[in-house]
Every structure is written in C-alpha cells, then in structure tokens.
Amino acid sequence: MDNKIKKISKEALDFWGYEPQSTMLIEEMGELIKALCKYKRFGYEKADEEIKNNLLEELADVHNMLEQMEIFFGEEKISQIRLEKLIRTQNRINKLKGE
Numbered sequence: 001m002d003n004k005i006k007k008i009s010k011e012a013l014d015f016w017g018y019e020p021q022s023t024m025l026i027e028e029m030g031e032l033i034k035a036l037c038k039y040k041r042f043g044y045e046k047a048d049e050e051i052k053n054n055l056l057e058e059l060a061d062v063h064n065m066l067e068q069m070e071i072f073f074g075e076e077k078i079s080q081i082r083l084e085k086l087i088r089t090q091n092r093i094n095k096l097k098g099e
C-alpha cells in the first residue's frame with residue numbers, strides 16, 4: 001500500500017505542482033484543526049461515528065498532502081530530521097522517567 005501511496009502522490013505533485021498542492025495542505029490543515037476541535041468539544045467518549053470518521057478523513061487528507069511536500073523537498077532529508085527529533089523526544093522521555 002505504501003508504494004501505491006507514494007506513486008499516486010508523486011503523480012499528483014507532478015501534475016499540479018508545488019504551489020497548488022502546498023495551498024491544499026494549508027486548507028487541509030485547517031480542516032484537521034476543525035475536526036480535532038470538534039472531537040474535543042463533543043468529548044472523546046461521546047463523539048459519534050460521524051465526528052470520528054471525519055477526524056480520520058482529515059488526518060488522511062493532511063497525511064496525503066504532507067506526502068507530496070516530502071517528495072518535493074526530499075524524503076530522505078525529512079526522514080533524517082524526523083528521526084533526530086524523535087530521538088530527542090525519546091531522550092526527554094528517558095530523562096523524565098529517571099533513566
């Protein structure tokens with residue numbers, strides 16, 4: 001599935017280009033913020049399926065647009081930065097746990 005996601009993401013980026021796709025990312029991030037707020041406002045336990053499904057859709061939308069930005073800016077470079085930041089997070093966790 002991962003390869004199919006990458007293939008179609010690249011096709012979309014090649015077809016529309018950086019400018020509209022980065023704008024789309026901004027739009028989708030706005031929709032995700034709204035979905036997260038709604039999920040929180042209704043209460044995580046009380047939120048119905050529609051609210052939860054909408055949140056999953058917006059997470060997927062943002063993820064798909066991020067995928068295209070990663071292709072545009074260089075997946076390897078971004079993966080490396082992600083790993084460095086996660087290692088920093090892990091170190092912070094270990095410190096807080098007293099390890």
Ligand SMILES: [Mg+2]
Pocket residue numbers: 028031057058061
């Ligand atoms: Mg959306």
